[in-house]
Amino acid sequence: MSDTPTKETAPKLTQAAIVRAKAPKTAFKPADVSPSRRQRSYSIRLWSVRNARFLEGFYKRFAGLFLTLHPFWNWIGYGRAERPVTFVERQVKGLMFDCRMCGQCVLSSTGMSCPMNCPKQLRNGPCGGVRANGNCEVEPDMPCVWVQAWAGSQRMRDNEAILKVQKPVDQSLRETSSWLRVTAQAAAEREASKEEAA
C-alpha cells in the first residue's frame, strides 16, 4: 500500500502559510503580534460582538446626545474639539473593538466587529480564505472579523445594514473622529430638512 498522501489526507496549505514559509528567516519578531496580547483583544472584541444589540441601542442614544451637543461643538469649533474627542474615541473604541481609527466607522453595519482588523482590510465581506473553524487565513488564532461581523449583525435590530456596500477606505480620514463627523453630518442634514420644510 502506498504512503503517498491522498487528496483527503494531505495537509491543507493556505496561501498565507506558503508565503510565510518562503519568507526569509530573521531574529526580528514584531512586538505587535504577541499572541497573548492579541488573545486579550479578541476576548473584549468578541464580547462586543456578542452584545451587538445592546451596543447598537447604546450607540444610538450616544449619537443622539452628541447631536444635541451640536451647538456646543459649533461654539468651540469642530476643529478644536477634534483632538480631545479623537483621544477619547481611540481609548474607548480601541479597548472595545480594537479600533484602528479609520475615521469612517462602520461598526453599526458590521455587527460591532471592526473590519479594519482584517489583515486584508476588506470592508465588504470575507475573502475566500476563512478556515473551517471560522478563523482567519493570515492569523490562524484570530476569529475572522467577517464571520464575527455576520454573527453580530444578526443580533442587531437593523440586521440588514451589513448588506450595504461600503466605499473604499478614505485614507485621508485616518486618525480623525468618526463621532464628530457623524454628528456634523446629521446636524447638516437636520438643518437642510428644516429649510426644505420652511
Ligand code: SF4
Ligand atoms: S471601522 Fe474604523 S472607526 Fe470603526 S472601529 Fe473600525 S477602525 Fe475604528
